[in-house]
Amino acid sequence: MHKFANPAQFNRLADRILPWAKAILAATLLYGLYLALFDSPPDRQQGESVRIMYVHVPAAWMAMFCYMVVAGASFTEIVWRHPLALLAGKAAAPIGATFTALALITGALWGKPTWGTYWQWDGRMTSVLVLFFLYLGYMAIWRSMDEEEKAGRAASILALVGVINIPIIKFSVEWWNTLHQPASVFRLDGPTIDGNMLWPLFTMAIAFKAYFVIVFLYRMKLEINRRKISVLRMSQVNG
Amino acid sequence: MVFEKLFFEVNPGELLFLRGRNGSGKSTLLRVVAGFLPVRAGTLTYGEEAWGRGDAALSEALVYAGHDNALKPVLTLRENLQELSRLMTGGLLAENRIAEAAEIFNLGRLLDQPVRYFSSGQRHRSNLMRFACLDRPLWLMDEPTVGLDAENRQALASLMKNHLAAGGMILAATHDPIGAEGREIDMRDFQPTATLGEEWL
Amino acid sequence: MVFEKLFFEVNPGELLFLRGRNGSGKSTLLRVVAGFLPVRAGTLTYGEEAWGRGDAALSEALVYAGHDNALKPVLTLRENLQELSRLMTGGLLAENRIAEAAEIFNLGRLLDQPVRYFSSGQRHRSNLMRFACLDRPLWLMDEPTVGLDAENRQALASLMKNHLAAGGMILAATHDPIGAEGREIDMRDFQPTATLGEEWL
Amino acid sequence: MSTSLSGIFFGVIKRDIRLAWSQGGTGTMALSFFLIAVTLFPFGVGPEPQVLARIAPGVIWVVALLACLISLDRLYQADFEDGSLDDLALSPLGLTGVAAAKIAAHWISTVLPLVVASPLLGILMNLPEEAYGTMVFSLLLGTPALSLIGSMGAALTVSVRRGGVLLSLLVLPLYVPTLIFAVGAVDASAGHVDASQPLALLGASSLLALAIGPFVSAQALRLSLE
Amino acid sequence: MSTSLSGIFFGVIKRDIRLAWSQGGTGTMALSFFLIAVTLFPFGVGPEPQVLARIAPGVIWVVALLACLISLDRLYQADFEDGSLDDLALSPLGLTGVAAAKIAAHWISTVLPLVVASPLLGILMNLPEEAYGTMVFSLLLGTPALSLIGSMGAALTVSVRRGGVLLSLLVLPLYVPTLIFAVGAVDASAGHVDASQPLALLGASSLLALAIGPFVSAQALRLSLE
C-alpha cells in the first residue's frame, strides 16, 4: 500500500492506466450514445423524454460513487496519514460535485415533462441536494485553510460525518413514498427495467466511470505537482 | 517542519534554553513537547514512558505559556487564574496562593481588575503567573521576557531559580538573557527539513 | 489616562526613548501622538501648527508601528507592502526599493511567501519594514525590539541611525537597549491621573 | 494535587455559561437575533394571518436554527484566538470531555433561552393553539442536535479566518433532517395528526449527534492546534 | 512623495475585493449561505408550490439581508484585529473615504453575487415569472442600503468582541424600511400592479444611506481606535 505513497510510482501507474481509460471512454460513449439516442425504444408513458435517463441515472450513480471515493480516501488519511489519500479526496470531490449537479439538473429537466414541475422537495431530491452541499463544504474547507495538510484532514472529518447521507439517498424512496422512481435496476429480485433500456444504461455507466478515472488521474497528477511546489516554497521559508 | 538529529534531555533541576534565529523552530519545538503537534518520527519520553499527543499524564506534568496570553478580557485577573486552576485540577486556588503569586510580578493591585484594561506588559505578566499557581514539574516558556521591564525580568529569573531549586525542569525559548543559569540548545544544529519526504521534490 | 506635566519636543535628527515600567503609559502616549487618542488638555504641535486627530498633515508626516503586526496572512510580504504603500500614497513601491528594505532585515528570501507561514519574529520584522519603505519624517515605534534576534536588533539600530542622520525624528517605546543614541523620557516623571477631572472625586 | 474530572467538567460548563452571559457574550445576542429575525418575516411576507399561521412552525424553526448557528461561530473561536484552546487541550479531562462540556454550556446558555422565548413568537406568527406544546417539545428535543452538529462544524472551522460563514455551509445541510422532522411534528399537531413518529425521529437524530458530536469535535480541535 | 487620493480610494477597493475572494474570504461564503438558507425554507414550510410562491419574495429578501449581515460582521473586524485599522486611519484619504471604499468593495465582492444568484433561488421558491425582473432590480437598488447601513453597525461594534450578534441588533431594525419597500415592489409586479412607487422609495433609502453611511462609519471607527 505504502508503495503508492511514492508520487513517482503513482505517476507511472497513472500513465499506464490513462490510455486504456481513454480508449474505453471513447468506445463506450459513442456506442452508448448511439444506443441511447437511436437504438432504444421510447417509453410507453414518457415518450422520448425517457432518453434523459441515460444521462441522469449514471450521473446519479457516479455522484454517490465519487462520494464513497472521497470518504474512503478520507478514512485512509485519518487512520494512516497517507499523503496520497489526502490528495485523492481533493481530486475526486469536484468531479463528484459535477456529477451531482448533472444529476440534479437532468432530474429537474426530466421532472418538468413527467411530473409537471422542475423541483419538488421529496426525500430523494433533498438528500441529493444535501450531497451537493456536502461536496461544496468539503471543497470549501480545502480552500479555506492555511495549510494543505491541515485543511485536508479537516475536510476528511467532514466527509466521514457526511457518509450518513449516502444510505439516506439510497433508501429515501422507500422511507418516504414520494414522486421519485424506486430502485428498478439494483434490486434483490432483479431489474424491472426493460432489457432494451438496461443495456444502453450500462454502457453509459461504464463511459461515465471511464471519464471519472481519466479526470481523476489527471487531477491527481496536478495535485502532486502543486504539492511539490508548495513543499519547495516551505523549504525556502525554512531556509 | 521537521527537525533532524534533534536529541536532548531535561533532568530535574535543569533549565534548558532554546536559542536560535527567528524562524529557527523554537516555538514549534515547544509545541511538539507540549503535545500540540504530532511527532512525525522519533519519540518523546517522560521518565520511562513515551509521550503521546493528548496524554493525560502529559497534561498533568507540564505548564505551557505561548505567544498568546490565554486571558479572558472580561474576567478579572483573579477569575482568570481560578478558571485556569479549575480547568487543570478541577479545584480552586487558595486565596493566599494567588496573592503570593501576584506579589511576584507586582500585580496585587490589579487582581480584581478586568484584564481588558491591562497594558501589554501587564497582560504578559498575568500570563506568567500560571507558573507560580500550578504545581507541575515541567515548564514550557515561549519568549517569557517579551515586553517585561527590568524589575519584572528579575522577578521572573528568581521564580525560575526557585522552581529549579525545588527540582523542577524548564524549557525556555528566548532571545534575551534571562539571568538564570542553564544549558543552551542552539537550533542551528538541527537542520529543519520540509514536512514531506524527499520523494516529493 | 491623562498625563500631568508632560512636555517634550523632538527635533529633526533626534531620537527619543520612552522608558517606564509596564503600564506607565508608553503605548498610550505614542497613540496620542499618532492621533488615535484625543488630547484631553494641552496641545500637540508639529512645526508651527497644532495637530488634531485625523489631520491629513498628520498622516503624511508619520509612520506608526504598534503592538500588532498589521499584516494580512493571505498576502505575500511583497503584496502587504504594496498595499500599505498604496494606502499611504496611492502609488506602488519600486521593486528595488522593496528589495533593499527586505535586505535590511534579511527577508529577501521571504518576499514572495504568504505571511501566514512566518514565525513571530519574521512577522515582526516584516512589520518593521514599513519604516524603510515609506518616506516620512517622524517614526513612532512601540517596542520595536520585541522577539528580534541579536542580528536583527543590530539591523534595526542601523536603520534608525540612518534615519536620524537624514534628519528624521524617532519616538520609540522600549525596554531593551537598542544600540542607537538618544534622549530618554522617563514616564515616571509624569503622574498619570484618572481620566476625569478632580471635580468628579 | 489531586484532579477531579467531574470538577473540571462542571467547571468548564460554568466558565462558558458565565462568559456567554458576560459583556458581549452570545447569550443575549442569539436571543435578540431570534426575536428580531422572526419579526422581520411578517414584514417580508405580509401580515395575512392565514399565511403567517401556515408558515409559522417553519419560520420559527429555521430562524432558531440560524440564531444557533450564529452563536456557534465563536464556540471555539474565542478560545482559539486568545490561546486558551492550548489550555483546554492540556486539561486532564481530555478534549472530548472539554468539547462535551462546552456543547452543554452552549445549549444551556444560548439555545435554552430561545426555546423559552418561542411561544412569544408563536403569538406573533399566529401559530395555531394546538401546536404550541409540540413546538416547545420539538425544540427541546431537537435543539441539542443543533448544538452538537454545530460544534463539529465550529471545531472544523476554528482555525479559519472568517470561519463563520464557512461554518454555515458545513452545518446547515446537516441540520436539514432535524429541521424536517421537527417541522413535521409541529405541522402534524397543528393539523391534529399524531406527531409521535417525527418526534421519535427527532429524538433519534439528537442521540446520533450526541454519539459522534463531542468525539468529532475533539478530533477537529486537535487538528487546529497543529 | 505625491499622494493621489483617487489612487488610494481605488486601491482600498481593490485590496478589499481581493481579500474577500482570497482564501477564506467572505465573497464565496455569503453566497453559499444565501443559497443554503433559502433552500432551508421549503424544508421548513413544506413544498406546496402556492405557499412557496406566496412567500418567495419575502424569504429571498430576508435571507439576502441575513447573508449580507453575516458578512458585514468582519467588514472592519479583521482590520481591527490585525492592527491594519491603525493604518487605515492614518491614510491621507481620511477615514470617511476609507469607509466609503470599503463599503463599495463589500457591495461588489459580496452582495453583487447574491443578486446574480437570486433568479436561481426564484426557481427553487417557485417565484411567479412576472416578478423576476423586479426582484433583481429591487435587489440592485436596495442592497447598497444594506451595505451602507450595515457598515455603520459594523463600525460601531468593531471594538466589541462578539460584535457579530450585537451588530444584528443594531442593524436589523434599520433594515426594516428597505425590506418593506423591496418586498412591496416585488409583490406588486407578481400581482401585475405598478411597482414604481415602492421602487422609488427603495432608491431613496439607498441614497439616504449613502449620504450618512460613510461619515457615521468613520466616526464610529475613530471611536474604536481610542
Ligand code: HEM
Ligand atoms: C432533481 C431531481 C432528481 C434527483 C436529485 C434524482 C436523483 C436520483 C438518484 C440519486 C438516483 C440513483 C438512485 C439509486 O441508484 O438508488 C436516481 C435514479 C433514477 N431516477 Fe432520479 N432524480 C431526480 C429526478 C428524476 C426524474 C424526474 C425521474 C423520472 C421521472 C427520475 C428517474 C429516475 C430513474 C428511473 C432512476 C433509476 C432508478 C433505479 O434504477 O434505481 N429521476 N435519481
Ligand SMILES: Nc1ncnc2c1ncn2[C@@H]1O[C@H](COP(=O)(O)OP(=O)(O)OP(=O)(O)O)[C@@H](O)[C@H]1O
Ligand atoms: N481602556 C483603558 N481604560 C483605562 N485604562 C487603561 C485602558 N487601557 C489601558 N489602560 C491603562 O493605562 C496604562 C497605560 O497603558 P500602556 O499600554 O500605555 O502602558 P505601556 O507603558 O505601554 O506598558 P507596556 O510596557 O506593558 O506595554 C495601564 O496601566 C493600563 O492599565
Ligand SMILES: Nc1ncnc2c1ncn2[C@@H]1O[C@H](COP(=O)(O)OP(=O)(O)OP(=O)(O)O)[C@@H](O)[C@H]1O
Ligand atoms: N504552518 C506552518 N507550516 C510550515 N512551516 C511553518 C508553519 N508555521 C511556521 N512555519 C515555519 O517554521 C519555522 C519555525 O517557526 P517558529 O515559530 O517555530 O520559529 P521560532 O524559532 O519560534 O521563531 P521566532 O523567534 O521568530 O519566534 C519558520 O521558518 C516558519 O516560517
Ligand SMILES: [Mg+2]
Ligand atoms: Mg517563536
Ligand SMILES: [Mg+2]
Ligand atoms: Mg505598551
